[in-house]
Amino acid sequence: MHTFTVDYSKDRPDPRTWVNRGYFAHSLPRLIPLCQLFGHKPVVDGYDSNYGTRDRARWVACDRCGVRPEPQGVLDADTWQLGQPYTGPFNPGQPMSPTVRKQLAARGHDAGIRQPGAWPARPEGAIGCQLVIGRSPTLGFGFKVGNAGSEHVLSAHIGLGPLGALYVHTECFGTFLQRRLNPTGFHSRVVDLSFHHGRVWWSLWARRNEHRAKDPRWMSGNANINPAHYLLGPRTNTVLDRTEKTPATVHLLDGTQHAVTVRMEKWQQCRPRGRRKTFWAVDWDCPTGIPIRNHAWKGYETYGGHFPAPDGLTDADGWAEEAARLVAESCMRSRDRYGYRAPAA
Ligand SMILES: [Zn+2]
Structure with missing residues (x-):
């Protein structure tokens, strides 16, 4: 067994996250008492393409514990059905070194290299x-x-928003369950309940990352959980008025300047049985981008945004420069939130 930990908070520093750490334990022995007593129960495992292509694969696994011989074998998909007991030969001479395998194959001698090898002694x-x-x-x-x-054979998570979260996964452990519950196909199944954007989202044994039109409605969906939505009716947001896009300059605390355009928008928020609320908002664009975070693949710039403006801002002269000052404050808050560090020059 070997263990190690990874400190994720180094990549994503956030003052409101005290711990963000991964813990891993590899080479853990699997306890498989039934298979140790009675021997493994070989069946044909693998997948078929969903899209009618020839993308199919067959190998051997133990029906009980999910352990695969080493190597797992490359069987003919026309001969072997998924889930069928495997009655073919094993080649306990495997695994052989890749060099030997290549030399044998070059002489036209397959030496059983497509057959499953021996069961691992200590899975x-x-x-x-x-x-x-x-x-x-x-x-x-x-x-x-x-x-x-x-x-990852099994995984689970619980997220408590501002309090924390725990994510767990297994590799090889839990194949007994996987073989009982989701033996064929190459879609993982998820049961999940989450809350975000004022809605509850659920998945009940839904395919992970795929939704099909013929899936039953209960399988996945979302619903509004704001009581006002049901008491007062759905909320609508409408723009009543807006100014022209006006050029302005954002001055950040680090001395950089960014050319932006700002515009004020008057919004009305209302529900059919509720009160109307109007407010002004700043809408801004910066085509060249303003750096606010260090992120490997999302990039680090923001190209615009939208936030509520203080009352009376549009009435004052020089509102555009005042709006640009608010944009600067908003960018500095984002930098704090993401723990932005300026790249070395
Ligand atoms: Zn087994």
């Missing part, structure tokens, strides 16, 4: 988790049952 698995204490991006809970090809 192993891994467990990992990520613990967040303090602000976390999720509110909700759920679990995933992987498919035959998943690296």
Whole structure:
């Protein structure tokens, strides 16, 4: 067994997150008492394409514990059906070195290289988790049952919003459940309940990352959870008035200047049985972008935004420069939130 931890808070510093750390344990022995007593129960495992293509694969796994021989074998998909007991040969001479394998294949001698090898004497698995204490991006809970090809066989999470979150996954552990609940196909299944954007979102044994038109309605969906939505009716937001886009300059505390355009918008918010509320908002654009965070793949710039403006701003002369000052404040707040560090010159 070997263990290690990873400190994610270094990549994403956030003063409201005190701990953001991953804990991993690899090469953990798997306890499989039934298979140790009675031997493994080989079946044909693999997948078929959903799209009618020839993308199919077959290999051997134990029906009970999910352990695969090493190597798992490359079987003919026309001969072997998914889930069928495997009665074909094993080649315990495997695994052989890739060089030997290549030399044999070059002589036209397959030496059983497509057959499954020997069962591992001491099957192993891994467990990992990520613990967040303090602000976390999720509110909700759920679990995933992987498919035959998943690296993470089982995973689960609970997110408590500002309090923290815990994510756990297994590798190899839990294949018994995966083989009972989701043996074929290459879609993992999820059960999940989460809360965001004023709505509750659910998935009940839904395919992960895929929705099909013929899926039953209960399988996944979302609903508004704001009581006002039901008491007063759905909220509508309308723009009643807006100024022209006006050029202005944003001066940041680090001495940089950014050319932007600002515009004021008068919004009306109302519900059919509620009061009307009007307010002004600043809408701004910066085509060249203003750096606010350090993020490897999202990039680090913001190109515009929208936020409520103080009362009376539009009446004053020089409102555009005042709006640009508010944009600067908003950018500085974002930099604080993301723990922005200016790149070295
Ligand atoms: Zn087994």
